[in-house]
Amino acid sequence: MSQWKQIQQLEIRLLEHVDYLYDDNFPMDIRQGLASWIESQDWDTAATDESMAAVMFSNLLTQLDRVRLDEQNFLQRHNMKIIQQQLQVKYTTNPAVMAKVISTCLREERRILSSACMQEQGPLEKSLQSSVAFERQKNMDNRVGIIRGSVQLMDQAVKYIEDMQDDFDFRYKTLQSRDSTDRNSDMMKQEVTRLQEMLNRLDFKRKEILSKMDVVVKEIDDLMTSQLSPELQDWKRRQQIAAIGGPLLTGLEQLQGWFTLTAQSLFQIKRQLDKLGELVVKVTYECDPIPLQKPQLEERVKYLLYHLIKSSFVVEKQPCMPTHPQKPLIIKTGVQFTTKVRLLVKLPEVDYQLKVKTTFDKDLPPGRVSRQFFILTNNTKVMDIEDYSNGCLSVEFRHLQLKEKKYINGTKGNEGLLSVTEELHSLSFEACFTVQGLTIDLETCSLPLVVISNVSQLPGGWASVMWYNLLTDEPRNLAFFGNPPRATWSQLSEVLSWQFSTFAGQGLNKDQLSMLGEKLLGQHASCSDYQVSWSKFSKENIPGKPFSFWMWLDSILELIKKHLLPVWNENYIMGFVSKETERTLLKDREPGTFLLRFSESHLGGITFTWVEHKDNGEVKFNSVEPYTKNRLSALPFADIIRDYKVISDGVVPENPLKFLYPDIPKDEAFGRLYNCQPSKVHPYIPSHLIPISVHPDASSSPLSCRSPEPPMTPGEFNMLNEHLCFDLDTMSSPYSD
Known part of the structure; x- marks a missing residue:
């Protein structure tokens, strides 16, 4: 089943997170219309290769053309055309950005699918995606909007004061220009009374606007302290978690919007104060509130602007080598x-x-x-x-x-x-x-x-x-590893699952994490709050092994990424299973039932074990020597499963692998992963490589001879079987790992 079809079957809660991934940078219409094609492309590589990204961008536009022409609905066809034009404008000069966007969306989809397979989210992910966070952000939107509305109304109030003052100034100067002999007339007295009323009204409005400014400035101060700064710290924390494979980092555009609107409000108040200062030059009087209150308000506004802009200077993308985009820092x-780096405050004045x-x-x-x-x-x-x-x-x-x-x-x-x-x-x-x-x-x-x-x-x-x-x-605790704190197993296991989501496309389920816990913690594996030290995780060797737990796990990640990805993403690799558990699972199964697990003794090795039932009722388990990256470079793992043979007592070699645990026929499970034989262009006899093991009880038979370590063609095998003497030392034999 395609990844997009699996996504569409998720519950509403998870679909909301998927919906958040798609915007104008990568519309969901494209994801829907080109689902299969998009999933078949290597966007990770294209994101770091400009020439490859350009080719894939051109191919995407071609695919969109095809889908648009096949679309019967006129409105949908029109929308696809608009989307195509927008993509051309946005990505023609920088197609690698588009590849990065698509790569990120696909990775996040896989992470969401992985979390859906688990009974519950881990503590970190749950805290990052809580409904409380969404409510908090809605409240922030409302509060910023109210402040902007209040500042706009104050603009109108300042304009009203200016008009009122102009009217007063005109009447006052007109009165002054009158002849002195007329000043004692009743009409003059009435005009003086009217001017006094106007001045009282003007004084009231000046005090009112300064009071409103004071309230709004206090509201902005509280907003920055109690909400905006914590939201920025929350984004920075989520950036840390995203850097180590956690949920996709979102919210920077939203954060920029809050910073920008807050800064615009402060700058607008600053201009309003400047305007009030100009009005004082024209008209002032005893106990004028503007000269008394304006300096203090200006200082507070400048202080808030200073700290707002200073905190808006952030590292948008942490340092990263393009050769390892999923391992920043x-x-x-x-x-x-x-x-x-980015400045979150967007101001048109900055030119x-x-x-x-x-x-x-x-x-x-x-x-x-x-x-x-x-x-x-x-x-x-x-x-x-x-x-x-x-x-x-x-x-x-x-x-x-x-x-x-x-x-x-x-x-x-x-x-x-x-x-x-x-x-x-x-x-x-x-x-x-x-x-x-x-x-x-x-x-x-x-x-x-x-x-x-x-x-x-x-x-x-x-x-x-x-x-x-x-x-x-802490953003800069460079002495951290002088005394590194411990991690709880619940924290660490969640991060380890993210590594498999990020690098292998499929996270770990509860059983696999439980098996890993046993590997690292032994008897404490069932305690989610058990404290794991840095040394035990990364520095100390596993008892009896020449490598640490992390080195062992990292080598498995590399093996999956480079050689086992198709098999891993089909959930065919059980992976982390002890030999004891393996035997418990297989002992009652049909002969030829096998499971795939990672080697505990080899760095980056995978082995398979199958069960046999003897005539006397004895149950026998056979494990093949682990396949490492060197051996898997010669032959895809699915083909090894298909063609694997065992030589025993001179009997014609056969494939002992019949059913993938618990009871899936081998070809049904792996059939679509087998490499297809190339079409015959020349009349040659076709050949293919076969991995062969020699059963230990075949050591005394004439077939106890040497086979090239893996694998050989059928013709080579027949020739060696008939004419050559084999040496068991290099034979890939059933092996107990």
Whole structure:
């Protein structure tokens, strides 16, 4: 079943999250109309390859043309045409952005499907998607809207005061121009009385507008303190969680809208105060409230603007190497990485160049790290207005590169107890912002980075990134791994499931997580609040093994991603099963029933075990030597299952694999994953590779000879069977893992 069909079968609660994914950047009409085609493309690679993205963008437009021409409904055909035109305007010059958008949507769909397979969401995901958060955001929308309405009404009030004052000023000057002999007349006395009434009314209106301004400024102050700042912190926390594979990061456009509307209200109040100041120059009087109250109000407005704009300078995209888009915050020396900052306050007055400077490890205390780096490439760039993000100011650094500093006499900095992948660094961004007489020094920084010099350090670096962003919301705690906190198993298991959603397309179910818990925690596996130390997760070796729990798990992720993805996404790999559980599951099954699990003794290995029933009632279990990435590079895993043979006692080799656990016929399960034989162009005898094992009890037979380690063609096998002597040492034999 296609991914899109599975999505459509979700419950309403999850469909609402799917609905949130699609907007003008990638309309749901396209997802619906081109579902199969979209799912068959490699959008992850296209997102980092401009030429490939351009080809796929062109193909997408062609596919849209086909769907539009086949559409019978006139209105739908018209809508498709409009969508196609919008996509051309938006992505023709930057198709990789489109590929990134589609890749992200597909990944998030898989994550939502994965969460649907679990009985309940994990604590982190549940907290991020609570109904309370949605209600809070609705309240924020209403409150910002009310403030904007109040400020607009104050504009009208200031204009009314200006008109009233102009009328008063005209009458007053007219009265002054009268002849002095007329000043004692009844008409003059009436005019003076009218002017006094007008002045009293003007004084009342001035006090009223200043009182309203004071109320609105206090409301904005409270809004920023009690809601806007927490919403920004919440977005930053969700950015951390999204960075380690959690739910898709959304809400930045909404946050920008709140910041922008709040800033516009403050600037409008500032202009209203300036206008009142102009009115005082023309007309003032004893106890005039404007000179008394205006300076204090102006200071408060400037203070709020300063802090609003300063906090609106954020890292939109954390530093990431394009070669590893799903593992941000890890930078390899000598490899280009990208990052992006944005100003959430969108103001039409900003029409000049705003330069942003990046600095690595700014103000890092000496001796904190053993290695120091500097930015090798240009570290200054100008912010631009982005058309496709509602006109915000942003800048993306696409070609940053780090180089390690050389040390005199070959001596590095302070050599501490931390490993390379536990040393944390940061990237700072600075700019000077000037608008309407305000000068604001902007500064923000990335989340802590791990710097590596070899790709072999990538798994360890990613473990550090996950641990940090899971357990703290501090933006710059670079000493975190000096005394890293513990994680509960419920927290850690949720993040581990996200890794499989992100890198393998299918998260872990409750049973698989329970099996992983047993692997890591032993008897404490059933305790969701059991504390797991950083050392136990990433540094200490598994008892009896030369690798840590995380290294073992990461190697499995790599194996799935590169060699087992189709089989994994069909849920055919049980995966994390102990030998004891495996035997319990298989012992009562039909002969030839097998299951697939990951090796516990090999890094990045998968094996299958099948059950046999002897005539004497004995149950026998056979496990093949684990297939690692080197062996799977020669033959797809589904084909190995199809063609697998066992040689035993000179009998013609046969495939012992009959049913995928619990009782699915092998070809029914794997049939559509088999590689099709190429069509015959030349009259050659077709051949294909066959993986073969030698059963241990065949060691004394004439077939106890050597077979190339995997696999061989039928012709090769027959020839070797008849003429060559085999050596069992390199035969792929049934194996107990």
